[in-house]
């Protein structure tokens with residue numbers, strides 16, 4: 381059985397004070413939930429304070445990005461060991477906004493994943509097609525390539541440190557969620573791709589999250605699909621009550 385994950389990606393939102401209010405509220409709302417993993421990815425500057433509030437709770441922290449070098453002259457970048465030091469067991473890698481606005485490509489995504497693995501940090505590898513790709517019926521090939529290139533040279537035994545998030549770009553922040561059927565089709569393809577790259581045991585154990593306009597009122601339908609193992613939530617994860625409703629899906 382794959383343990384579901386509900387993860388919130390705050391993107392560039394909330395001050396440290398606002399983050400602390402959120403975590404204190406969320407702790408009360410989801411305390412005692414242990415049959416699913418709860419992950420929140422605030423901006424870097426809130427991680428340290430967030431760690432102090434969440435360290436003895438069921439809420440786990442993720443960073444939204446890392447650089448692949450260990451240290452040195454890389455102004456503005458953050459190393460894997462630095463996020464681990466402030467309690468992050470996870471990092472979001474290759475989000476479409478990083479690919480689109482900061483020109484990250486599959487090769488960079490792959491380097492980041494390998495550097496996170498070296499530090500024992502689990503990567504949430506984001507993949508997803510644009511609207512133009514979907515219209516040209518390229519969804520499955522685009523996503524398949526992102527998976528195989530992103531995981532290049534990642535060994536089967538290291539796949540425990542990988543979570544995949546399928547986020548169709550056209551569904552992010554648009555209110556236009558993929559239907560549960562559309563998402564399931566791509567999730568199944570991702571699992572088949574993992575099966576080809578590794579073995580069935582690995583493919584069956586990797587959690588594949590869906591992201592793109594997930595809300596309290598569509599989470600149950602998504603989670604009912606056999607290959608949807610959780611959600612990566614943007615906008616609806618900024619409010620503790622709304623995020624908690626998603627965490628508490630049926």
Ligand code: 13P
Pocket residue numbers: 389475547551552553554555591592593594612613614615616
């Ligand atoms: P929204 O939930 O706001 O569509 O964002 C999804 C996302 O990009 C999560 O990483």
